[in-house]
Amino acid sequence: MKKNDENPYRKIAETFIKAFEDSDEIELDSIEIAIDKLEFLLSSITRQIITPTIMPSQIAKPIEIPKLKFEKPKMVWPGKIIEVEIGATRSMGGTRDKTYIIGGEKAPPFYFFEEPEIVMPHKPIFALDIFDMKISLPKAVRMFYGEDVLNDPAEWARIAVEKFNADMITLHLVSTDPNVKNTSPSEAAKIVENVLQAVKVPICIGGSGNPEKDVEVFAKISEIAEGERILINSLNLDMDLKKVLEPIKKYGHVVIDFSPMDLDKARQLNRKVYDYLPKNMIVIDMNCAGIGYGLEYGYTATQRARLAALRGDEELQHPLVAGVSNAWAAREAWIKMDPLWGPKEIRGPIWELLTGLCMLLAGADYFMTVCPTTPTTLKEFVEYIYERRIFSKEELYNWVSAKIR
Amino acid sequence: MPWKSISPIEIYKFLPRTNCQKCGEENCMAFAAKLVNMETKLDKCAPLIEEEKYKANYEKIWNIIKPAVKEIIVKRGDISIKIGGEYVMYRHDLTYINPPPIALDVDDEMDENEIINRVKFTENFSYTYTGINLKLDMIAIRSVSEDPKKFMKAVKIVMENTKLPIMLCSFKPEIIEAGLSLLKNDRPLIYAATESNWNEMAKLAKEYKCPLAVFSPGDMDGLLTITKNLLDNGISDLILDPGTFVGNGLSTTINSLVAIRWKACEEEDPLYGFPTMGVPMTAWFLIDGDKLKKATWEAITAASLIVNHVSLLIMHSIEGWVLLPITILRRNIYTDPRKPVSVKPELKIIGNPNEWSPVFVTSNFVLTYYLVSGDIENSKIDSYLLIVDTEGYAVDVATAANKFVPDKFKEVIDASGLEKKVKHRILIIPRKAAKISGEVEDAIKWRVIVGPSDSSEIPAFIKNEWPKILEEWKSENK
Numbered sequence: 001m002k003k004n005d006e007n008p009y010r011k012i013a014e015t016f017i018k019a020f021e022d023s024d025e026i027e028l029d030s031i032e033i034a035i036d037k038l039e040f041l042l043s044s045i046t047r048q049i050i051t052p053t054i055m056p057s058q059i060a061k062p063i064e065i066p067k068l069k070f071e072k073p074k075m076v077w078p079g080k081i082i083e084v085e086i087g088a089t090r091s092m093g094g095t096r097d098k099t100y101i102i103g104g105e106k107a108p109p110f111y112f113f114e115e116p117e118i119v120m121p122h123k124p125i126f127a128l129d130i131f132d133m134k135i136s137l138p139k140a141v142r143m144f145y146g147e148d149v150l151n152d153p154a155e156w157a158r159i160a161v162e163k164f165n166a167d168m169i170t171l172h173l174v175s176t177d178p179n180v181k182n183t184s185p186s187e188a189a190k191i192v193e194n195v196l197q198a199v200k201v202p203i204c205i206g207g208s209g210n211p212e213k214d215v216e217v218f219a220k221i222s223e224i225a226e227g228e229r230i231l232i233n234s235l236n237l238d239m240d241l242k243k244v245l246e247p248i249k250k251y252g253h254v255v256i257d258f259s260p261m262d263l264d265k266a267r268q269l270n271r272k273v274y275d276y277l278p279k280n281m282i283v284i285d286m287n288c289a290g291i292g293y294g295l296e297y298g299y300t301a302t303q304r305a306r307l308a309a310l311r312g313d314e315e316l317q318h319p320l321v322a323g324v325s326n327a328w329a330a331r332e333a334w335i336k337m338d339p340l341w342g343p344k345e346i347r348g349p350i351w352e353l354l355t356g357l358c359m360l361l362a363g364a365d366y367f368m369t370v371c372p373t374t375p376t377t378l379k380e381f382v383e384y385i386y387e388r389r390i391f392s393k394e395e396l397y398n399w400v401s402a403k404i405r
Numbered sequence: 406m407p408w409k410s411i412s413p414i415e416i417y418k419f420l421p422r423t424n425c426q427k428c429g430e431e432n433c434m435a436f437a438a439k440l441v442n443m444e445t446k447l448d449k450c451a452p453l454i455e456e457e458k459y460k461a462n463y464e465k466i467w468n469i470i471k472p473a474v475k476e477i478i479v480k481r482g483d484i485s486i487k488i489g490g491e492y493v494m495y496r497h498d499l500t501y502i503n504p505p506p507i508a509l510d511v512d513d514e515m516d517e518n519e520i521i522n523r524v525k526f527t528e529n530f531s532y533t534y535t536g537i538n539l540k541l542d543m544i545a546i547r548s549v550s551e552d553p554k555k556f557m558k559a560v561k562i563v564m565e566n567t568k569l570p571i572m573l574c575s576f577k578p579e580i581i582e583a584g585l586s587l588l589k590n591d592r593p594l595i596y597a598a599t600e601s602n603w604n605e606m607a608k609l610a611k612e613y614k615c616p617l618a619v620f621s622p623g624d625m626d627g628l629l630t631i632t633k634n635l636l637d638n639g640i641s642d643l644i645l646d647p648g649t650f651v652g653n654g655l656s657t658t659i660n661s662l663v664a665i666r667w668k669a670c671e672e673e674d675p676l677y678g679f680p681t682m683g684v685p686m687t688a689w690f691l692i693d694g695d696k697l698k699k700a701t702w703e704a705i706t707a708a709s710l711i712v713n714h715v716s717l718l719i720m721h722s723i724e725g726w727v728l729l730p731i732t733i734l735r736r737n738i739y740t741d742p743r744k745p746v747s748v749k750p751e752l753k754i755i756g757n758p759n760e761w762s763p764v765f766v767t768s769n770f771v772l773t774y775y776l777v778s779g780d781i782e783n784s785k786i787d788s789y790l791l792i793v794d795t796e797g798y799a800v801d802v803a804t805a806a807n808k809f810v811p812d813k814f815k816e817v818i819d820a821s822g823l824e825k826k827v828k829h830r831i832l833i834i835p836r837k838a839a840k841i842s843g844e845v846e847d848a849i850k851w852r853v854i855v856g857p858s859d860s861s862e863i864p865a866f867i868k869n870e871w872p873k874i875l876e877e878w879k880s881e882n883k
Contacts, residue, residue, distance in 0.1 A: 068633055068676075070625035073667040112660055136858075179840035209805035238807065260802070261746070287802070291730050292534065294772055294799060296737040297746060299712070300497050307495065329801055331776070331859050332729060342726030350701065354708045354730050361712045381705060387653040396622040396648050396687065400574045400596070401549045403514060404689045404721060 072113045077310040081105040081365075082279050082317050083122070086168070086231050086254055087202025093227035093252070097200035100125050100167065102283070102365040103319035108307060109363045116386050123382050124360060126367045126375035127204060128166035129325050130156040132183070132191050133175040137370070138334040140348035144372040153191055154198035161199045164372035165379070170204040170233065171195050176217050177208035185220035192221050196228065204231035204256075204368075211238040222247040231366070233321075234258035234285055237269050245276035253281070256321050256366075260287035261301045263308065267315040283366060284318045290327030290355045298322070299362045306363030322359035325370035327352040349373045357381065411469060413437035419462040420450065427451040440470060442743075443492065443500065473670045474716070475679055476503065477616045477642050479543070480592035481570040486542055488616075488644060489680025489716045494670040497742050504739040505711060506542035507732070508572050508719045510686060512549040513559035520562045526723050528567045532732065535775040539732040541569075545596070545719045546584065548575035553583035560584045572596055572719070576620075578605035585613045594618060597646060603631045607638045615642075618682060622648025623657055625664070632676060644717060645677075649684040651691040651706045658683065659713050666714040680716030683707075689721050700724050707731045711738055747797030748774045750813070752821035756787035760828045763788045763871055765856070765863070766814070767835065768795035768803050780860040786867055789826065793817055801837040809838050811848030818849065829878050835860075852878060 081103040088094025100122075107119040130153050142150065144164070149156050153171060160166045173188045175181040192205060205221050207214035218232055232248060234256035235241065248255060257273055259266035266284055273282055286301035302320055309316040327333055333351035334344055341347060352371045356378050359367070369375055416437040424432040428449040430439060439445040447466060453459045476490030487503045509527040511520045523544075530541040544563050548556045556575065563571060564587065573584040574596040581595055595613075597620035598606040610617040617640055621627035628647055635643060647661035668677035685706035692702040704727040707718055711734055722728065747769045755778065767777045769792050778790055794813045795803035803809040814832075818824065830851045834842060836858035846853040854874055857866050 065630060065634055067626055068629040070629055070664075073664045074672060075667065110656065110659055111663060112656055113664070177840065179844065209807065211807060236806075260798070260806070289799065289802075291737060292733040292772075294746075294770070295734065296496075296740050296742065299738070300742055303495060304497050326802075329799060331861060332733070335859060335861060338725075340725045341729050342724060346697070347726040347729070350704060350726050351730055353701075354704060354734065357705060357708050358712055358734065361709060377701070377705075381655075384653045385656045385659075388656045389650075389653040390657065391623050391648070391650050391654045393622050393624060393648075396650065397576070397599075399684060399687050399690070400547050400576060401551060402690050403512070403549055404686075 075107070075111070075113065077107050079310040079312045079314070079317055081306075081309060081319060082282075084254060084280050084283055084319050086125070086204075086229060086366075088227055088229040088252075092229070094229055095196065095200075096202050096228065098202070099229070100202060105306075105310070105363070105365075108310065109361055110385050112385075112388060116388070122365075123386070124365050124367060124378075125167045126356075126369060126378055127168035127170045128160035128164060128372060128375060129170050129172060129368055129370040130160060130195070132171065132173045132188065133181065135174060138328055138344075138348055140334070140345045141328075141371050143345070154194040157195045157203075158198045160372065161201055165376050166201075166369075166372075167375065168201050168204060168231075169195070169199060170206055170231075170368045172206040172208075172233075173217055173221075174208050176213055177210050178213055179210075180208065182213075185217045188217050189220050189224045193224060196225065202229065202231070204233055204366075206233035211236065212240075215240050215244040218244050219247040222251040222253055225253070226251040229254055231256060231283065233368075235269065235273065237265060237272075241272050241276075245273065249276045254283065255281065256283045256285050257318075258285045258287075260285075261297050262286075263301070263305060263316065266305060267313075270315050270318070279318070282318050283321055284316070285321035285323065288322045288324055288326050288355070288359055288364075290330035290333060291351060291358070292332050293326075293330035295355060295358060298326075299358050302359060302362040302364055319365035320363055321366045321368070322356065322362075322364035323368045324352055324356040324359060324374065325368055327355035328370070353377055411441040413441050415469060416440055416466055419466045421452045421456075421459060423452065425452060440466075443502065472502070473673065473678055474666070475642075477644055477680055478592065479506075479570045479572070479594045479616060481588070482568055482591065484568060484570055485592075486570055491666075491680075491714075491716070492670070494666055494714075496738060500741040500743060501739045503716070504735045505716050505718055507707075507728075507735075508543035508545040508717070509541060509723070510545040510547055510574075510719055510721050511559065511563060512547040513552070513555040514549040515559070517562055520559060521566050523723065524563055524566045524569075528569055530728065530732075532729060534733055534736060535772060536779065537736065539736060541728070541732070543570045543572055543594075545572040545574055548577070548580045551575070551577060551580065553580050556580050557583045557587060560587050564588075570594075572618075576602055578602055578609060581606065581609055585609060585615065589613070592616070594644065596620070598631055598635060600624075600627050600631060603634060604638075607635055607640050610635075610640050610642070611638075616644060617642065618644045618646050620646045620648070622646075623650065623654070623661075624648075625661060628661075629676060632679070636676075643679045644682050645679050646682045646684070649687045649706065649710070651685070651688040651702055654691075655706065655709065659709060662710065662713045662715055681714065682717040682719070683710040683715040684719045685710065686719055686721035700727050703727060704731060708734055711735050744771075745797070746771055747794075748792060750792050750794035750817045752817065752823055752826075753778060753790040753792060755781050755790055756785060758787040758789055758826075760826065761875060762827065763833055763867060763875075764791055764823065764827060764831065765789070765833050766791045766793060766838075767860075768793060768798060768800045768809065770795065770797050770799045770803075773799050777860040777863075780863055784864040784867075786864065788867075789823065791817055791821070791823065791832065800835045804838045804841060809841055811841075811845045814845055815849050818851075829875060830882075831874060831878055833866075 083103045087096040087099040104121040157169045175183040232255045236258045257269045288298040333348045349371045420433040428436045430436040453463045472490045474489040474491040477488045479486045490502045493499045527541045532539045572594040595617045597618040668674040685703045688703040700722045795808045833856040839855045842853040
């Protein structure tokens with residue numbers, strides 16, 4: 001099964017991603033001109049107007065009764081999420097073409113009872129994962145890149161950004177683990193330099209999870225990426241925080257504080273990091289697991305952190321990270337199953353997509369994804385949500401009698 | 406006002422206090438304690454229900470513990486489905502109660518075979534997940550023809566082919582009545598009362614004693630107005646549908662669902678204290694593109710609504726890759742968050758192992774434990790399963806976070822007396838923890854074999870590898 005083009009599902013998967021891409025195009029042909037609202041013409045979504053089986057005129061007139069008035073829910077969210085800027089342009093001392101700001105929320109995700117620009121001023125950022133060595137990735141992910149690319153982090157990063165529309169890339173330096181390849185910090189730094197050359201978007205750098213080694217690796221990376229304001233993934237309470245934070249502070253980077261499922265530890269870790277970094281250089285990660293493999297824990301921890309922050313808990317008022325790639329730990333994402341459940345080349349990407357969607361609705365701001373279709377679709381979702389098109393009643397009345405064939 | 410916990414004493418004082426144990430609890434105080442934690446139902450207290458003298462007390466307790474969102478029952482034959490019945494806005498405030506039922510649609514212009522296929526698919530849908538059988542719940546029958554006779558024919562076909570509860574969908578009262586006439590002994594859901602027909606639908610709901618959905622797409626004023634009028638007319642088993650606008654209108658739908666639940670739970674406004682419903686199947690005509698894209702957006706919409714308080718869903722896809730993640734997600738969100746994330750680290754005995762049986766190792770994350778032990782039990786491999794304390798993290802997370810450590814292996818091996826139970830010294834660890842194998846081997850002096858990455862591959866591993874591994878060990882340790 002070496003050659004990708006022999007794979008019968010590859011075509012399906014390509015149709016899949018193509019379908020997503022196509023939806024960005026505006027097809028004026030399919031817009032019903034008879035509807036005289038300008039907003040329809042401005043809409044960027046191509047929407048098939050329902051073939052009405054009942055004409056609007058046939059819908060009987062409303063029965064005249066005194067109208068009640070809906071009032072907005074009485075919500076008070078005294079807290080506000082801190083805005084964190086990732087990446088630095090030349091004028092800021094880095095070499096990136098652009099930067100991103102995440103955070104700034106004043107309400108739970110997509111509670112648009114106020115203008116979106118006020119309650120969610122910044123859209124979430126969707127990054128694709130790349131790794132510094134060939135690791136076992138699901139076929140549904142590999143087939144989008146081709147095997148050679150997966151040995152070349154710089155090329156992998158370039159394709160992730162240029163072809164698959166990733167806002168950022170998250171480079172995981174897994175080979176630095178003493179139990180894996182024990183790649184030295186300076187060798188790892190070279191890979192980071194190559195990736196910084198290959199893409200001009202801000203980047204996130206992850207370690208191996210070994211607390212001692214990560215301290216050394218992050219120190220070296222901080223130095224060689226001076227001024228780039230990279231996002232470091234991640235710090236935790238098992239680390240020598242002084243040793244790792246001094247170089248991070250000196251060379252001006254942003255960190256992710258990782259406290260899986262534990263709000264108290266998240267506060268505790270943040271308090272320690274406050275000794276070194278200003279609050280607007282800290283992002284938090286409460287952990288994420290896939291649908292069917294612990295989604296509810298990461299979902300609830302993330303939602304709780306966000307709601308606590310909005311209710312005024314200052315130690316949690318940081319943007320949130322979701323490691324959506326963890327969706328693949330759920331076996332249903334990647335094992336071959338009875339055909340009833342669909343080919344894994346479709347099932348897998350959907351698994352990551354829906355896991356990411358749940359985390360988006362729980363409040364996450366920065367997304368680590370590994371399947372190239374995920375950023376595109378989640379961005380499309382976010383655009384749709386921000387669009388807030390008001391439908392006329394008649395457009396939906398017909399669902400009951402619409403023919404779907 | 407948000408969820409506030411109730412003291413068991415508040416309930417206890419209105420209970421019979423006879424400690425009759427008919428509810429299955431030791432005494433009335435224990436029953437009161439379970440009741441305030443939503444771990445039992447008030448109806449289990451037989452004297453309170455049956456004896457006239459307790460009637461007033463029953464009312465008093467009910468008023469203290471009744472959910473913010475009314476629980477609506479849909480029934481057919483022996484199957485009844487609970488919709489709504491929720492207490493809280495967010496699952497961590499307490500727990501969500503009734504997972505939203507999923508109805509698949511059929512319509513009266515489908516040919517008989519297609520209806521039968523869809524109905525059978527719905528009824529036979531089944532997936533075992535952590536020991537729970539995930540199912541689909543209802544059939545929604547839509548009138549496309551707008552012809553009562555055709556509608557009745559479709560209802561009959563459905564009735565003959567499934568026992569699942571039914572939802573009758575049309576805005577024309579005469580069509581709904583045609584369907585109801587066939588379901589007189591049941592309690593189908595009527596869909597739907599609108600601003601134009603609510604008066605006639607109210608009469609039908611009253612006459613046939615059925616719950617009624619209220620449909621007012623994108624018009625919360627209208628939804629409220631119709632609901633208020635129905636309540637004034639004595640119709641109180643209602644389900645609210647603010648309209649499901651897939652794509653660039655989804656924001657309206659999500660915010661309507663949030664507003665309704667917020668008003669019910671946080672503001673205690675009884676006008677909003679009803680279950681809600683969503684119709685992700687509108688993706689099939691609101692989203693442009695091929696079937697793959699429409700089905701994907703149906704899945705996206707369903708997931709968005711499930712995490713945003715919806716109490717009932719109507720779907721169209723019969724694609725397994727849509728329904729599998731949605732049914733599992735629904736289960737995940739409606740799992741009681743008060744249940745612990747970890748199981749006790751211990752040695753679990755599977756089947757009848759002997760002193761040469763394999764010893765598998767896994768983490769003490771509850772889901773990992775369920776999957777691994779389920780797979781080994783189902784494949785009938787007599788063996789031991791060593792559950793190592795990883796602080797409730799899954800194998801991969803625990804490995805990455807340095808929580809899968811030799812000391813914890815040692816603790817559970819010593820505590821369980823494993824060294825006396827088996828003669829070999831071989832542990833089979835998951836592939837996802839491969840990188841710790843050397844470290845563990847050095848520390849505890851057992852041979853550590855890296856097994857499969859997923860426990861579904863254990864049977865093949867035992868068949869193909871285990872005899873060889875054991876023989877090798879035996880020859881080296883004569």
